[in-house]
Amino acid sequence: MDALSAGDPQRIGDYWLAGRIAHRALSSDGRTLVSVSEAGVNVYDVHTGKRTGGWAGLRMKDGTPQEPALNKSGRLLALIIGSELGVWDLASGRQLVRRSLSERGQFGVTWGEHESILTVMYQGDIVYLLDVATGKQFGKALYAEGGTMPWQAPLVDPTGEHLLLAGGRFDELALPGWTPERRLAPCRTHRDVAAFTPDGKTVACAAATIALVDAATGRELKRGDDDWACDICSKSTARLRFSQDGDYLAAFAERELRVWKVADRQQILTYRAEDELTDVRFDADGRTLRYLYDNMVISLDLAPRADATHVRKGVAKLSPEGRWAAMEDPDQNRLGLWDLRARKEVATFPLGEFGAWGFDRTGTRMLVADITSVRLIDLATRKKLWQISTPHTDTNNPERADFSQDGKTITLTLQPSTQEGDFRLLVLDTAGGRLLRTFSSQIDGGPYTPDGRLASTFGRFIDPTAGKPVDAAFDVVRGASAVAVSGQGRLAFSAGPAGRIAMWTAKGPDLLTPVLRGTTGEIEELAFSPKGDLLASVTREGILQIWDVNTMRRLGGAFNLHGSQITSLAFSPDDSTVYAADWGSVYKIPIGAERIVQDVCRRAGHPLSPADWAALLKDVPYRDICPAGQP
Structure with missing residues (x-):
């Protein structure tokens, strides 16, 4: 199932049904299953599969029960048996209504959204409505004189x-x-x-x-x-x-x-589904959907497999190891700093027009720039280390900020304010904010390589010392929409709208083959793991994929974040988790084996029993994968 985990497929056994035909109904909250046969009624808790109620014998005229109907609260059960209509209190088994019908067959009953009004039908048309609470009967056939009857x-x-x-x-x-x-x-x-x-x-x-x-x-x-x-x-x-x-x-x-x-x-x-669906209901927990077919109730977990921290809505950037998220709040002209471990906003900073910000590789400092000033922030204290005025704002505006891998310099890229203008790159000393160099460029800046160059999305390296592109170039189709550099000297670029990723070595540069081809859709963000052996990519549609850089192969299937507009990716220090920030949330996605096992056990709500295992993993020998005490 795409981006869902199947939880607790449950086969419900019936006490009264040996050799008999039974009909079943789910309550509106999906937590109760009622099974009815000539022998009686059985009530089950869907989550545990245990029988919680019921009674033997329906005390009606001879006949085979039709499909049972439960009212909105699940307290009332309505049945047609032979030529009689019956309504029971499900908890006590007390019969509240017993009415004769004109003939066997062709009659049916249904509850709507009202707690006590039951609709009685004959051959699809209404016979009457019955308020079970008051005994009042009203209404009449609507289509007796012809015309097309509604099929619902x-x-x-x-x-x-x-x-x-x-x-x-x-x-x-x-x-x-x-x-x-x-x-x-x-x-x-x-x-x-x-x-x-x-x-x-x-x-x-x-x-x-x-x-x-x-x-x-x-x-x-x-x-x-x-x-x-x-x-x-x-x-x-x-x-x-x-x-x-x-x-x-x-x-x-x-x-x-x-x-x-x-x-x-x-x-x-x-x-x-495996067969025709009899009914579908949502659990009150807001994340579980259950469907009924034959004698099976299947539970589907609709909650994203990724844990999410909900933050302010705006463009977000993550620190390299996923500790911090900086979220733009354009309505308030500020930048919010979120501590993702604590799941709370810990500081805000003024942010004017054309804001740009970025973190150093250690996640200890953040540069914040807008059309007025450039500031370096110490993340531990949230205090400003230095501030300078933003130069060249008559022709250029801040676009991106990149720290060198040793953290000693920052390149601030200013985009042209007109289509005819050039980019302008500012190289700053992180110690005190001193402007080391400024130069005009026809291509934009990008992340630093280990040897101190900038990898531009235009397919060229820039030497920030000399202030110009170097001779070495690499082929990028129409400019890359995403670029990432590992600490081990590998480059990853999106390669066109078909979802391809080209990998290069910083030295040379040399193209690494094969080109990575995954889910179609243009890549929006790329990020390497701290060890450089994994690469994460995400498309505009929110399709996340993980790649093994050494074997040049995708690991596992694609993870669907369902249209999320991801603006930043980061790995945890141990490579076991990927963080993905979109417009208002930061998702925490387990990719390491231990983290995935923990997530499965937590989401199942209980240790996986041999029966659960057999239903989910028929051909895999059973193992107790949930640690003691979990969930």
């Missing part, structure tokens, strides 16, 4: 005042008066399936695209001009489900499952 089950809203009918058409009725309404206009063009958020404030309705609609005003809640596409929502079997907090939306049809983040409409999961 009727949906009563959380207030019990409105009924929605979707599927090839979209109808609305006010309850209990059965009066036609036209409140949700956007749903008339997104008419194939609908769902409410748990709080009832928003409706999602969909066809080829999805629309979010304010349930009170009927106004569509748009985000930008892009359509929210859904490739399965027009199928007659399609269903929509919101997570308990409304942050995620799932669509499922037949074997296909899709999940999006609601805030940015970003699709985070495309999944094909």
